[in-house]
Amino acid sequence: MNILDIITLKEVYKKSNKELLEYTETDTSPTLFKEEFEENKRKIVQSLDKIKDLGIITYWDEEYPDLLKNINDPPVILYYFGDPTLLKNKTVSIVGTRKATDYGKSICIEIAKTLSRYTVVSGMAYGIDSIAQRNAKKTIAVLGNGVDIIYPKSNESLYNKIKEEGLIISEYFPGTRATKYTFPYRNRIIAALSEKTIVIEAAKKSGSLITARYALDYGREVLAVPGDITRLNSYGTNYLIYSGATPIISLQHLKELFGITNLEQESSSENPEEMEVKEKILKLINEGKNNLDSLCETLKEDVSTILSTIMQLEIDGKLSQENGTYFTIN
Template sequence: MKEFEKYLFGWSLIKDVGYRRLSTILSHFKDPKVAWFEFGKEGTYIKGFGKKLTEKIKQAINKIDIEKEINNVRKKGIEIITLYSSGYPELLKKISSPPIVLYVLGRLPTGNYISIVGTRRPSSYGIFMAEKISRELVEYGGIVVSGMARGIDAHSHLSAVKNDGYTIAVLGTGVDVVYPREAKRLYKEIIDRGAVISEYPLGTLPIRENFPKRNRIIAGLSLGTLVVEAPLKSGALITAKFAIDEGREVFALPGRIDSNFSSGTNKLIKEGAKLVESAKDIVEEFPYINWERVSK
């Protein structure tokens, strides 16, 4: 790992420093290594960083042994990809707040990413359609991205795996933490047919606030996002909003107007999301792309 990337990784371990704060720090110091050793010293005041925050970050820097942390990750067979690595996904790099670092367990496949998201408590119709469209996307050579949550996410991943396709799970935990617990088998199958990835350090447990943040990565990786079933208050709609904000395509599966399962997706369609009945409705929105199966 290059020195520049090594210290980017170090900065990513500090909870109070995200993409925007790091951008401010780098605009001041120009180099993450210089920033690491000079941050908070007398005469290095940075606008927007008060005394309390500066001291908190300085204390965090003093506690981190970057080499030790890198070795710990690598011993577990996990790859570290920084924002400046050649392997960092191009579409993700373009979002307004890309993760500084991605932890990758498995391998990121090459190809066209489409995310499929939805409720954790789907109907039988939602399960059937998630599996059907995931299978069809795989047949077109698409790569299915989701969040490995119960319900629509899990069925989308599983269908991709069963049909010899590739899939990526974006976690709201560290990549070494399986959540939900019953997803252990699926977790292993995803690693065999793609990757589980996260921006969160190893050992990060499932904290509620992490999941909406990771949804921007699901949307950011993908050409477009399909919402299969979702009530009006749903994490899947947060993912759709991220996709809209980043100028990506949003697709939605229609459902009964009296069903809570479909209230969110029907609303998306009314607001301009493309109504989807099959994967063909998705791939035809990208006529400039060669939709063929590709090797991992």
């Protein structure tokens, strides 16, 4: 069977990944009316031809990642936009709540930047997923809908950025709309593509915990950021730690867990733009604009960028805060 036969059997005749693998391994195929099958195949070709720059990887291609191949339900087809060589990179998934707190946002940014030599895998969902992917050096977005559909629509700029600089993949045929079932099923791919999975803020019933469960089933390490026990978004991560996940207790600890040396981090982290934002923040605080609202209003920067910079200044020992008021340390 060729690639179009496989796609037709999957999309029109609803054959499972397992069945398609069995057909190819045994060199058999289901009994179908040939004329009907060929007509359905022509319709598949017509649909695919409408999508510019679409790529397709099958289970049997060299580009298909070994990490994904070795699970119990690997997708036989991956549709993609972008750079498929990222599938062979060192990978880590970063997932979490859609309703991230300022704490979760700033921690997510710092983790993504600290792991700059890894390709970050996530689901491009609103919240932690998209924050991680906006701040990753390289990233793979695994969608719960067709690769040609931007969801959520508010992430259009992120989608276009990843399409241009990273990789967007989906096992769903182009044009497929998301449902409440496609996202949890998609999460197995996020977990399978990653050497480790990091969870940052997750409620008791969170899709991120499904990803973590898949990761554990695949024998991968799960790490979690501890949270305030009074917050609903901390229950999931704290429960993961209680159940045996590795807690991330500091950024230095994170570097140790991933074998990152300080020298290596320094060489890949700060750029002139980041240094300029740091200098502006310190200057404004000294001038009396010493809370988050006034800093955001003056700098006109994204709040996540400002929070990330403030956190780094605190780590560097140049800044401290008390009750929401920042002050510099000489």
